[in-house]
Structure formats: structure tokens, C-alpha cells
Amino acid sequence: MTAGRGGERGQRRPERFYARVKEYEGRAAATEGVGKDLVNQAMIRHWCEAMGDSNAAYEGPGAVAPPTMLQAWTMGGLSGHTDRSDAYEELFTLLDGAGYTSVVATDCEQEYLRPLRPGDRITFDAVIESVSERKTTKLGTGHFVTTRMDIRADGEPAGTHRFRILKYRPADRKPSTRSLRPRPVINRDNAGFWEGVAEHRLLIQRCSGCATLRFPWLPGCNECGGQEWDTVEASGEGTVFSYVVMHHPSFPAFSGADEPGPYAVGLVELAEGVRMVSNVVGVPADKIRAGMPVRLEFLRTDAELELPVFRGSEG
Ligand code: ZN
8 A cells, every 4th residue: 555656646647647638539620621722723733743743634624633632722821720729729738738848740641532623612620539648759758649630622521631740748868969860761662762772772663564763662653553663773863953951940960060051952853854852962052053963972971871962063
């Protein structure tokens, strides 16, 4: 009876807290949201250009919107969300108050029930679908909160968008003299790419059915749907298609101890025609231009990690 009282108290408190936050399951996160614009060809075109998706289904008369745009039609834009419910705000306040002050989006799942077409009016409701038990992750300890948004087009169910975040208390980090780059997420769909990098080869997937090249690596072909593929090795030549220069916030892991200051992230068009995102190095960030020729090299960022980057040359 006397032994372990403190321990019991320590265990019960999180359970009580969990019971409180779990009560928010099933409560509205947003009600009667209305998309700021009707589904429209201009947003579809911008999306397809940004994604490099040239599927004919998204152009011309009878066009539909790419299914993965589902959430885009519900977004509040720079002026922000005006439709978050009181329950959602309360849940966040509770989590913040318990020390789970950081937030990271972890994943989303979508289900498509009906194609969206220009002219469709988007409305939506969202519900707090689940609040997980307390979990400890590499980032820290906290609760996963899953929100399910039900989206309608002209009143008909069009799809669902499930969005999961982790509200967490940041883990105490050992002070480190040097920040390391984030590790790539390697899975069965992209393992071959990283095996190539280990051999200093930049491999592009090629569809066995229609020979379309694709990058980044994906399980299937966007042109023909084929799932068989082989690879071609990039020559390493390319040009800067577009780029951004990061000034703030500064991430020492990216700018590097010997190259402090702004760094450039380029969208590089390889000679083979596909584009990839990587650092453009060897040129001051303010000298990088679209169209600049670049050449592949492999950068060892630390003992465990090598990355393909592109060295520019000032013309
Ligand atoms: Zn194909």
C-alpha cells in the first residue's frame, strides 16, 4: 500500500489526461467549410505544371482535376483558416498546456469517391477522428491527432482526407557540435535509388511498358500505369530549371560549417528530361540562375550519408 504510491500517481496522471483528450474524438474540427474557389482549370493547370503531370485527363473539354488536389480545394490560403471549431482549438490548448507544444504533420490518406470537374462547388466538414494514447517517438512524447475531412462537390460526397499530426514534447537533445542532415526515408519503392547513390550512380526509373522515365522513384508509371521498370543511369549533366535560396531560418546542417549563410535548393532538369530537387553548390547563392548548366557530384555530408548534388558554373 505504501510502496510505489508515487509511481502509481505518476502512471495515473497520463491516463487521466488521455481520458480528457480522448473525449474530443468524434467532435467537429470544422463545420460547413466552403472552398474559396470553385474547382477551376487555372488551379488545375498550375498544379499540373508544378507536379510535371501532363496527363491529358486534366486538360481541355471534359477535364477532371487530379484526385490528389482534393485537399487543395479546401485550403484557407494565406489568409488562413477561419473555420476551425472551438473543440479543435480547445484540444490544442489542452495539449499545449500539458507540455505537448510542438507539432508535426505525420501523414495523410485520401479516398476519392467522385471526380472533381471545373465548376464544382466544394464544401466540407471535418471531425476529430481519433486521439492516440501517449506515444514516444524519436521526436519526443505526445499524442497523434487524426482529423477526417469529408469533402463534397455540389453537395455529393467527393472524397475524404485524413490528416494525422503529432502534438509532442520535444525530446531533450544532446548538445551537438554539429547538426547532421536529416536522413532520407528509404523504403522498398526507392531503395534502388539509394543503392545507386552508394555506387555514385544517379539512377532514373524507366517504365518497361512505355519507356517513360520517371523521377522521383514511384511504384508505377504515370503514363501507362505499368508496374514493371528498369533503370537508366543519368549522365550527370543538367540545368537549373528553378530554384529557391534559403536565407531564413538557417539550418546549419544544410548550409554546412564551412559554407555558412544562404544556400540554394534547385529543381534541376537532367539531360534525360526528368527533374529532381537537390542543392546547387559551388556558386554563390545570388549568382544561381534558371538555365545555368550544372553537373552531378556526390557530397559526403557526414560519416553515414552521401547525397547527389549539382555543381553550377558561372557563365
Ligand atoms: Zn509506362
